[in-house]
Amino acid sequence: MHRRLLISIATAALTAGSMTAVQAAHADAGTLYVDNSRPGQCSDAAPTAGSQQTPYCGIPAAVAAAQPGQTVQIAAGAYPGEVDLTRSGAPGRPITIAGAPGWAVGGNGTLVNYLGAHAFVLNGVHDVVLTNFNLATRSDGIVVSNSSRVTLDRFVSSHAGGPAAGVAAPDGVLVQPGSDHVTVSRAKIISYWGAGVSAVGATATTVTTDLLLGNAGGAVSATDAPGTVVTSNTTTANCGSSVVLAGASTGSVVENNILSGDGTVRQGCPPGGPEVSLSAGSTPGSTLDYNIVNPLANLKPYAWGNDSYSDPASLAKATGQGAHDIKGDPKLNLQTGGTSMFGPLPGSPALDSADAGAPGELATDFKGNPRVAVAGLAASGTGVGYYDRGAVEMQDPFQVTVLTTDVAQGPTPLPVTFTAVVSNPWNSPVSYTFDFGDGTPAVDSAMPTVTHTFTTEADFAVATVTAHLPFGAVRSGQTNVRVTQPGPLQPALVVGTGANGQPLSTSLDLSGTTSPWEIADIRLDFGDGTPPKDNGTGTYTTHDYRLPGSYTVTATITDQGGRTATISRPVTVGAQFVPVAPVRLVDTRYGIGAPAQPVGPGGVVRIKVSGANGIQAALVTAVTLNVTETGATTGGYISAYPDGTSRPGASNLNFDAGKTVVNQVTVAVGDDGYVDLYNHSSNVQLMADLQGYYTPNGFVTGESTFEATGPTRIVDTRAGTGAPKTAIGPGGSLTVHLGQDADTTAVLAHVTATDTTAGTFITAHAAGTPLPGVSDLNPAAGSTVSNLVVVPVDGHGDATFYNHSGNTDLIVDLQGRYETAAGSGTAYVALSPVRVLDTRHAVGAPTAQIGPDSTLRLKVAGTNGVPAGARAVLLNLTGTGATAGTYLSTYGDGAARPTTSSLNLVPGATAANLTLVPVGSDGCIEIYNRAGSTDVVADLQGYYA
The missing domain is CATH 2.60.120.340 (Nucleoplasmin core domain)
Known part of the structure; x- marks a missing residue:
């Protein structure tokens, strides 16, 4: 019942791991290809099956055809089912079965079996190599029977779920009787109910440089398996003993291993049992030394013959074994991910303390990295003295963090200084090789900095520095250099408005600027009195103007050649129109918005715009009103202007005594949200009807840009243009199509009433909406009157014109449309x-x-x-x-x-x-x-x- 706990812990460690894939060597007799991701091209029966053009679809067909010296190269992908190997290679000419790079879990590797029975079964074969696989099974991962000179290298084998029916305690690798010289190397074997590697009745089985994690039956189990070698493995979270040599497993070697690792993860295992155990029948000729056993794992980590020992000293005194063993915390990196996972941390007793001459010891570690001496640490191992114990060698932390240049672009001839920025905590001796990517010979240097002059053009010369470390390790870094023709600095500036949906925001794009050098600095003056902006090397920015208006933007550009150029562009930012259903804001006849009395000579009516129809002061820059004068006692005029500003010497309405006059007014709104109507002379009644307002906000429902389209005559009832050839009668209405498309919210039109038979008023509104209590024209009998009107339209672009009294002909001259869709429309500046x-x-x-x-x-x-x-x-x-x-x-x-x-x-x-x-x-x-x-x-x- 405790095995499931261990399996889940080890599986979590597995899925976060990362390993460096190594390509299998191609055999001298050719390569057979397998790729089931090409169902239309792969074949197991075609005469050309196994070629790159026609790969095999399945692994069994390929291995059945393999000859000595050949490689079966299997592409990345999932290959379900058991693979039985019955063909053999020859001494020095093995058959190699190779998966794709990325064999570690999480990589793009070759997944075999996945939760079936066995992944591979080798029976009666010899001189065979299996490498670069990701195996997932519910039975034994790999089974080797009656086979010799078999190498199982660089693979992951994991077990998931309970054992398959009828299968007891499956092992990651099972080497059965009749087998000899089977090597399991640089493998990661996880979560099997049996042992990670089990050898029964086999001879000279070598288990080396493996990670054996979370296996319920221990890491390595050998029974009646003489000559078993267990070298440089790291085991952790396994139940029972990590290494068990039972029966007559004589002449065996257990060296350089880290056994158990972190004892806290073993709490789910049954108590008791040594960490490493050799039966009395296995001790003759066997060697145990240079291992690390964790003190938390077991009070007596050793069983040698019939006795148990609590520490290396007592074991050595009694048996002569384990003289160089260490009982202590191995200080492993158990964090998930990273290249050093399960490797020793600084201060680990595993560092530089292994026996380099141990049987089965590899020159490279689990990840293929070289053996490295830790700088400043006295080597205590045997042989060269600096091999680490366990499967993972601590690497020199030297890194080339980046390859920098003093200039990345410029005209020929271009001298460039390259500098390798390095991290060298061990102060390792390093030499450098610089390849400049332009076809010139590489340069060796004892220093991380060199200067090279490029004499030919190159769009992107990829320069590489290779740092050479002791023991053959290398690190590298790259950068690009662009070498251009000499030429001038030519600035380019494109200014756009309405950036980010904000009418007062403008975008500046200088990406069209050309120079043989890189741009070093861009300084922008927006022409509105705000401080200039240093944009660095950025060729795009936006700027928000506080007020609508026209400005001049100036960009000053400097390149890395020290040259400067200036370019200016005009920009106008304004407000966008929001049409509204007409509503009366002021009527001095009835006390609406102002006292119920005529406006006398020199009088001013203040119209509150902010708050009308939900208009917010911060959202309005100008307002469009239909202003009507009536009942004047003498001639005069009306002026509209922003409240709080000086009255202009301009007029908006001119009237005579006794006449009713109407005119549209578009006027800027004062900072307090009011506009003023000034009456020059006479006593008059004033009416003001809201038709819409202008906003720089950019996020108001119905907000529209204006597109001028005229003037174009749309309706003339005198001639039957756009409407029946008949006057509109008393109480009658005329619906006409004015909108171009569904994006049209309103139109701007000159509306003229003529041949009127009685005094009346005309009201325009969106078709299908209630008649508002406002007027757009107030013609007298027999008169011709016109006005510029904002005419709302419905979703189909239709508007209705209502005539109150008498008969009148109607003329509509379209000036433009207000549309919500982005396009060529423009903003308004009051x-x-x-x-x-x-x-x-x-x-x-x-x-x-x-x-x-x-x-x-x-x-x-x-x-x-x-x-x-x-x-x-x-x-x-x-x-x-x-x-x-x-x-x-x-x-x-x-x-x-x-x-x-x-x-x-x-x-x-x-x-x-x-x-x-x-x-x-x-x-x-x-x-x-x-x-x-x-x-x-x-x-x-x-x-x-």
Whole structure:
């Protein structure tokens, strides 16, 4: 019942182990290949079976065909079933059965049997080598019967679960009667219910340099097996005795072993029993010496003949054996993983204390590492004196941690200094060989630093340093050097906006910069007054601007050749629009958002934007309002501007006495979350309807970028364009398709009502939504009125226009779309309103009205805070003093004049309309007047970059 505990402990140690795989030597008579991972190509019966092109599918077919001197090379993979070997090699020309590299558990090795019966059975064969396997069985792992000169080398054999039915206490390796000269070397044998290695009736069995862990029947058991050699093994967590030589196992040798290891893991085993036991019939001619037995394992670790002994001294005094044995903690590394697992730690009595001339002793250890003298430790072993006891030799901790260069890239001729950075705790004498990877001869050096000049170009020359240690051990390190043609430092800078979904964040990419040298340093000035950033050698970064606007980014780049270059790029960051269902924020007629009284001359209405419809102050930079004036007692105008700032000399609405006038206003929001409406003269009632707001946050539901698409006429009920050729009647509505795709959240359109038969109002809203209590146009009977309107659309891109009274024709000129999908849309930058054109006072143009069928050209980009390259500007366009009924059209300079209107004028009246105007490549716009003469005023509100 205690065996399961030991098996689980040993299995945990196994699965974390790591070993260095060694390729089996190819036989002189050729190689037969096995690879069951190629089912369409492998064959056990084809005439060419066993070739690399047509490998065998299974191991049995290959070993049945093997001849003396041949190697059966088996690819990595799982090969179920028992393999019976019946063919033999010849002296000096064995048959070698070799698995793939990575034979340790956890590697990409060759797994044989896995939980069936035996893995390999060798019966009546000779001169056979098995190597590089990972075996998993529920019976004996390998069985050798009536066979000679058999080597079982470099494998893992593990047992899982209980024994197979009818199988008692299976062994990892079972050597049966009639066998001689069987060697088990550098194996890891774990968790068998019997012994790790068992020899019964066999002669000259050698068990050397093995890890024997967690086996319930002990590590090595030999019965009537003369000449058994047990040398340089490490055993731990085995039940019973680690080594038992029973019956007449005369002339045997037990040397250089570490027996039991950590006694605490043996608590699940039955008490009693020596660590190493030789029966009376086995002692003649046998030798026991240079072993380490753990003091925690047993009070009397030795049984020699019929007597037990508690320590090496008493054993030596009585028998002459064990004079160099040690009873003490072997100080093994029992941590899982690492190349030194189960090896001696510093201070271990196993270090440099073995008998190098012991029978079966190997020149390399369990992992294939050389035997190494520990620096500063007096060798106490026999022979050369520095072999360690046990299966794992403590290696020189010397490491080449990295191979460095003073320069990794540069033009020819390029001198490079290479330095091997090493860790040398033992202060071992070291010599170095440097191969520069460019075809020139390697250089030997007593120092870890050399300088080499590259004279030919190379994309990546792989330079290697090899450090040579005593006893033939080597360590190596590599690095790459790029050798280029001479040439200039050519900077490249690509600036993008909306990084990480944040409208005010910009990305800077300098990866296109070229130089024959590596980049040594990049310094970035973002043009916003923040401290420059030293970006090191990084060619990518992001920067968050505090405010929307246009900036100039400058990068100063230095290469390792000491050359510096500078490059600048403009960038504009702005806000994105969030359309909302229209809602009335202010109505002075009814006390909504302001006192219920007319606004007098010089009066100001403060509109609270922050908090309206859930808008947060930190998320809003500008707001779009539909502002309506009604009931004026005299003519006047309204100006909108951010609260807390100076009132601009610009207007947004111009009205006459008794008229109702509406205009869209997009205005920056004050730091306190308010905007102001200033009334210049008269007494008026004011209404303000929220249509949307601009945010630089980047994570607001419905947030949209703007894509200018027009002006394009979408609807004209007079001509039957986009709708039936009929006026909209009283209480009637018209639903039209305005959205381009499902990503469209709203459109920006000039909406015109004409031929109105009664005073009315027009309201636009998303199709299928309730009619909001707001208005977008307020035409009087017989008038033509237009307004720039943000029109929400439903998921299909449809909007509904409602007419309250009378009959009216409707014209809709599309200016652009707001879309949530990433694409070519641009962000908006709100400015403090500024007058950029007034033909009455020679602002932006000479003092002269625009005549009939005439155009005025106005420079808007590169001035008044609008950057060169701006796509569009938002202007409040005002016409006054018209001599005839006319309309104004606006468009980008160099573009074809549209057939749509931006502002409709009647003689003698003053009218205003917010207008989106595309900007020409020269930074100018055109304003066209159809008939008569008129003065024009334009107030800049903001721009789209």
